[in-house]
Amino acid sequence: MGTRSLVRDIGRGLALATLCHGFADEREAVDQLRRLHLFSDQPRATVTSVAHLLHESYGGERWVDPLLPDLLGERLVYGEIERGGGELLDLTLGPANADG
């Protein structure tokens, strides 16, 4: 995992946290991050390290807060979805099906 890729992956993790209104604790953070495609094949220790990095950088009211101010968080989410982050919609809203 190169530095540029790592930064991008952390960005996607933070976008997920922003859409979920943050993560309540370490367990939720790790579980949610592991659902992202880019972390799914990473060792748990690696994902836990990323979760702690997010906690130390963006912890607040929640174990990991959404990216604040809101405008920055929204910009990040928009960028991630534009970069093919459709999985963010599946992870936060549930998978799309044929209901409409």
Add this chain to the structure above:
Amino acid sequence: MRTASDVVPALTVLTRVAQDEPEGRRHLARALRGRLERVGEAAVQVAAETGQPMGEVLAAALKEHPEPGLFFRLAEVCGREPYRHSTHLASVALAVLDRCVESLPDRSDDHETERVFCRWLNDRGSRRLQVGQRDEAVSDLREAARRRSRLAACTGSREDRLGHARSLSNLAQATLDVGRRGRSLVIGRRAVAAIAGSGSAVAADLPRLAACRLGELPGRVQGRRSGGGRGASRPGGADVKVGRLVAFPEGASRPGGADPGGR
């Protein structure tokens, strides 16, 4: 499994993105597509609290949705406080109520079904008034009043008599909005009579309500009453009654009313 309230933050962020980014609207539509059964109620909440374009995107998505069950659920949600008067929800509520009215079989012999149908007609008329479809609003509200009158005559229940009064009250407002003041006055009087005959606690308060609302009447009506215009020759308090009816508890037709989502 994420619950309906869990998805509110995500839909809120996506709506805000769509407020700033032209492409964001497409992402919002994509977020709703195929998920309406799961996120429909949350989307209504976000539309009311965060504003457009969620209401417009949701209304468009609903038009493609095949299952009537969702529409019945959303009609209940849109009809409750604090969403009842939300202008952000007007297009959503209209899309929902259109489908509800189309989907319900005509069973006027079944009082409960008829009661629900009349409420939807009344609500659709109120929403049409909200978006400026005045003639269509009058048509819906007239039909709701007619059916509720028949229902009240059949059942004799206080609930149905009060429902009839509410539809008349909204019809009086809609008729006033299309410029038919004389007709509005007649309907307003029928509404007052229906309220008085409903046995409702509101009926006992009619004189006091009419008096205390005097200072809240729109200037146009107040001016007519005190300015010696054509309305001044009418029986005292007649316009007051029409004006007061707008503020009747189920007066869902208040255009420009406080919008809980109007931030």
